[in-house]
Amino acid sequence: MCEFGNILKYEYLKLFHRKIIWITLGIMMILSVVIVFVSDVGFDSEEPGIVQYIRKNKQEEMEIVGEKVDDRMLEKYRDKECAQGLWYFLNCLFPSDYICEVTEEKLYQQRQELLQNNMEEARLTKGEKAYWKQKEAGIEKPFTYGYTAGERKLTAVFYTLAMMQVIFIAVTVPSIFADEHFRKMDQLNLCSKYGKGRLYGAKITAGMTIGIGGTLCLILSSVIPILILYGFHGLDVRIQLIYAACSHHFTIGQVISSQIILLIFASVLESAFAMFCAEKMKSGMGTMAVMTGGLLLSLTINIPDQFRMIVQLWNSIPSNILAVWNLLDCRLILQFGRYFTQLQVLPIVYVILAVLLAAGGWRGYKRYQITK
Known part of the structure; x- marks a missing residue:
């Protein structure tokens, strides 16, 4: 065990001495902070700055926290400037110029129609529709309003963090x-006194932990400024208040926790994939090209719902x-006669795939012979 620790320490030292790791991490962390402010740039307000605008809006919204989203609230707080969070919720269901005519009956009827349309477009089976019908029946209506700016x-930032995570892991x-x-150092490394097994284990451990560490830094770079500027006052609010088109029994806090967990598990899978490709291709640049190319494909390809x-x-x-509309998708996974959501299945799948990639990489690593 002592020998493994020394080898692992050596792998970390090699990583931490590479300037590109710190430069990439620094750039990604700065971008994580910047994207927090992007949607507030160019806001229309009489306040002299973004911070003052945020504080003013927060004070106005905190006055109606805990009230029901019913006819009384809709009549009293229709103005976007008076309740930005309420306007955001309504705008998810109605065009902006129609919000002033919304009533409680129209609001919840429109949401039901949206749910039904989503199920039809997703081509759900009868069993899946029955599952969501049961879940929807357990959601209390009218919804209780909460301050959810932060x-x-x-929840929106995590989609961008997932992309930056891929870039960070592909580089490092x-x-x-x-x-x-x-660097032609394999001649020395592969004749290690303690064999290839411990060396490979140390490398895999270093790669996965550096991926997790970078991911946590990216998360904190977004969480801290949001916490300072907005606070997290609506973690116990139903997710439907910020994403109306779902019937999941989640609070916003549970969804954010799920995004954090998925992002960490994704870092393990992506790190295993990066090391597998690097060992197979014997090239870091080739691996970076594969991962960034895959990222670009994921952003550009849109597959029709019929498939x-x-x-x-x-x-x-x-x-x-990590995009909230994919995370809370209504398509289910049928296993062992029961329906599971993606949130329940994907962390397990990511771990299994990471183990398989590590095992596949080990098979090639132990058979590798230096020919020149």
């Missing part, structure tokens, strides 16, 4: 295996699933 920001992790081939299985698989890849 939570709205954070492949070098763990590729550099020893590129349900392909859509469900495509939305399950790490760079897509």
Whole structure:
């Protein structure tokens, strides 16, 4: 165990001495902070700055926290400037110029129609529709209003964090295996006194932990400014208040926790994939090209809904699933006679795939022979 610790320490030292890791992490963390403010740039307000605008809006919204979203609230707080969170919720269901005519009956009827349309477009089976009908019946209506500005920001930010995570891992992790081939150090490493097994284990551990560490830094870079500016006052509010088109029995806090967990598990899978490719191709640049190319494909390809299985698989890849509309998708997974959501299945799938990639990489690593 002591020998493994020394090898692992050596792998960390090699990583931490690479300037590109710190430069990439620094840029990604700065971008994580910047994207928090992007949607407030160019706001229309009499306040002299963004911070003052946020504080003013927060004070106005906190006055109606805990009230029901019913006819009385809709009549009293129709103005976007008076209740931005309420306007955001209504705008998810109605065009902006129609909001002033919304009533409680129209609001919840429109939401039911949206849910029904989503199920039809997703081509759900009768069993899936019955599952969501049962879930919907357990959601209390009318909804209770809560101040969710910070939570709205954070749930949206995770989609961008997932992309930056791929870039960070593509830049930093492949070098763990590729550099020893590129620098012709494999002749020394592969004749290690303690064998290839411990060396491979140390490399895999270093790669996965550096991926997790970078992911946590990205998350904190967004969470901290949001916490300071907005606070997290609506973690116990139903998710329907910021994403109306779902029947999940989640609070906003539970959804954010799920996004954090998925992002961490995704970092493990992506790190395993990066190291597998780096060892197979003996190239860090090649691995970076594969991962960034895959990221670009995930952003550009839009698969029609009639190809349900392909859509469900495509939305399950790490760079897509963190988008809240994919995370809370109504398509279910039938296993052992029961329906499961993607949130219940994907963390397990990611771990299994990471283990398989690590095992596949080990098979090639232990058989690798230096020919020149």
